[in-house]
Amino acid sequence: MEDSHNATPRSNAIFRTEGLKKVYGEGTALVHALRGVDLEIPEGEIVVLLGPSGSGKSTLLNIIGGLDYASQGQVWFRDRELTAMTDRQLVAYRRDHVGFVFQFYNLMPTLSARENIELVTVNARRSLDAREALELVGLAERVDHFPAELSGGEQQRVAIARAVAKQPDVLFCDEPTGALDSATGRGVLKMLSDINRRLNSTILIVTHAAATAQMADRVIHFADGRIHEIVRNAIRKDPEEIDW
Numbered sequence: 001m002e003d004s005h006n007a008t009p010r011s012n013a014i015f016r017t018e019g020l021k022k023v024y025g026e027g028t029a030l031v032h033a034l035r036g037v038d039l040e041i042p043e044g045e046i047v048v049l050l051g052p053s054g055s056g057k058s059t060l061l062n063i064i065g066g067l068d069y070a071s072q073g074q075v076w077f078r079d080r081e082l083t084a085m086t087d088r089q090l091v092a093y094r095r096d097h098v099g100f101v102f103q104f105y106n107l108m109p110t111l112s113a114r115e116n117i118e119l120v121t122v123n124a125r126r127s128l129d130a131r132e133a134l135e136l137v138g139l140a141e142r143v144d145h146f147p148a149e150l151s152g153g154e155q156q157r158v159a160i161a162r163a164v165a166k167q168p169d170v171l172f173c174d175e176p177t178g179a180l181d182s183a184t185g186r187g188v189l190k191m192l193s194d195i196n197r198r199l200n201s202t203i204l205i206v207t208h209a210a211a212t213a214q215m216a217d218r219v220i221h222f223a224d225g226r227i228h229e230i231v232r233n234a235i236r237k238d239p240e241e242i243d244w
């Protein structure tokens, strides 16, 4: 990644925000999606963001993930200020450091599982090959299958393999189990928990499923564009041990 602004000293936080605000729209149609968020996320943790619909969770994820711009305030990734980066630097940040997993998988329907993964690893600095990535999610035998030949849970596992193939420092997961039944969703969360252990990736999960909080190191409760409460779990449960 290219150098950007180094205004503050390094801490063990992978992300830090100060006074982060986001306003959508203009004139009388203003929406205050983030109203001043101060946050530190330590390296290597699983962090779950919970909160009512419209409280700003996805907005926060998108800004930290370099997909959207803040209106005010600052965000640091390690010692680099994301909010001071140019578009080109943000592209490099996403390419080199970040993986995304969305609710609806976002796989290319005309490409096989292998090709979907190779599409994103072709420019990556250090990547697993498609088969290795699919092995991580238990789908190595489906490497030549197309999305339409896979169940929803399997498609989400391919999407996770695609996100982790770049060996990102951080995985952003926006409602990763929102389109899945609970047993399949539990399997997907187990994959994320295993990836956190094996690759040491920091994982941020936005979800409506409150029980997911039990698999986290840290739970951020959001309300009305602000952090309402942060809870640190003494014990992190395996998704298979959680009472859903």
Ligand SMILES: Nc1ncnc2c1ncn2[C@@H]1O[C@H](COP(=O)(O)OP(=O)(O)OP(=O)(O)O)[C@@H](O)[C@H]1O
Residues within 6 Å of the ligand: 024, 025, 031, 032, 033, 051, 052, 053, 054, 055, 056, 057, 058, 059, 060
């Ligand atoms: N592109 C946009 N333009 C205008 N308003 C937006 C835009 N994106 C989000 N909003 C508004 O910002 C607020 C926060 O939305 P956000 O999607 O971050 O909430 P959320 O907590 O993730 O909600 P959900 O759980 O329903 O996904 C909402 O009022 C939403 O309508």
